[in-house]
Amino acid sequence: MTYITPGDKMKKLILLLSSMLILSSAYPQTPGLVKDGPGLRSTLSTETSGLFNSGDYKKLEELASQLRGNQERWPDGFWKLESFYKGLRSSYTVKNKKSDDDWLDIKMKLDDWISAYPNSITPRVVLGYFMVDFAWHARGGGWANTVTEEGWNKFRDRLAEGKTALNEARTDIKTDCPGWHDAMLVIALGQGWDRKEYDKFFDNAVSIYPTYYSLYFKKAYHLQRKWYGRTDNEWVAIAENAVEKTSKDEGDTMYARICWNEITMKGYDSVFEDDSFSWEKMRKGFLDIEKKYPRSSWNLNNFCLFACVAKDRDTARELFKRIGDDPNIKTWTSKDTFNNWKKWAEKPTPPAAPAPATPAQDDAVK
DSSP, X not given: OOXXXXXXXXXXXXXXXXXXXXXXXXXXXXXXXXXXXHHHHHHHHHXXXXXXXXXXXXXXXXXXXXXXXHTOBOTTSOBHHHHHHHHHHHHHHTTTOOSHXXXXXXXXXXXXXXXXXXXXXXXXXXXXXXXXXXXXXXXXXXXXXXXXXXXXXXXXXXXXXXXXXXXXXXXXXXXXXXXXXXXXXXXXXXXXXXXXXXXXXXHHHHHHOTTOHHHHHHHHHHTSTTTTOSSTTTTHHHHHHHHHHTTTTTTHHHHHHHHHHHHHXXXXXXXXXXXXXXXXXXXXXXXXXXXXXXXBHHHHHHHHHHHHHTTOHHHHHHHHHHHTTOOOHHHHXXXXXXXXXXXXXXXXXOOOOOOXXXXXXXXXXX
16 A cells, blocks of 8 residues: 655645646736726716715715725725715716806705814815816806807806915814815816916925826816916826826826826827827836736726727737737727737738727716
8 A cells, every 4th residue: 555645645736736826927817807997986976976966974074084095996996085076076067067057956965964074184175176176067068269258258157266265264174185186177278377376386296296196187188288288298298207206106008097197088090100109118017007906907908998099909919818809898999899909919910990999988087
């Protein structure tokens, strides 16, 4: 009879584990992906909108304090606090209110919240956002020459009121919040701050909250040519500077995220034919995003889509393998678009690429 000693068992176990380790290194497996992105983020936005409409300010305070204090993030890396504020803004903007009285009813609720929690920064931030949205309601979304004199006056007055409310919050309340800085940047867009004043404010904001992506998105949008940019792609410098400023936390991921956000708003057509920004830098950033947030199907699918748009067939092919047959459709807009790109990536010869998907404009900056 052959006896297997404990030592023999241990040797076999070590050999088995070693072989498994070698295989896992050669063929890294995608961890269980989460169907995240705008769809998942909207669950929190819906919750906060419901809490505000029902007047549950206590729960809103608890939730904001938790999200802000822990700097909680979604699987794709975005702060949950940003979704919190988006939900509150959607509680009045999505209803397309037609009269000022409807908007003033919302303001009364905000005043009640502030009265109930006078030492809280949260309702003050929401009030700042509210006055921005109320201002744009008066102005409308048309060209400047289509705005009435009354519309301009209300626009300016409401932005000024929003700025005053935010400044008073800084004086009265010790707690800071990235939403406060974010709301002020939106006011700065409407008021047309001097470049030096704007840059000073922005630099201070990101020195405090270097990983709050929305701050960078706001400045990149601010520097679009239709606003205050001096060239078509001046905003690209924001992405490059952000890499340096966040080298300890985000680094190259910031280049990918900022370009991703801007391209999503402007459209994918011929985007990498412009020498102002680089697919190689974006690719490097996406690879780092994947390392930091490996469970995000949103990040993975968008990485793949950008690889397709950049005609980087090799990268796209590998990413499609990881996605398998279960794409995040929000990225591709349809299963047909996904399948067409996948077929393109699998072919060894480069046929004409299909038309890029029209992205879902998730990160509104107005």
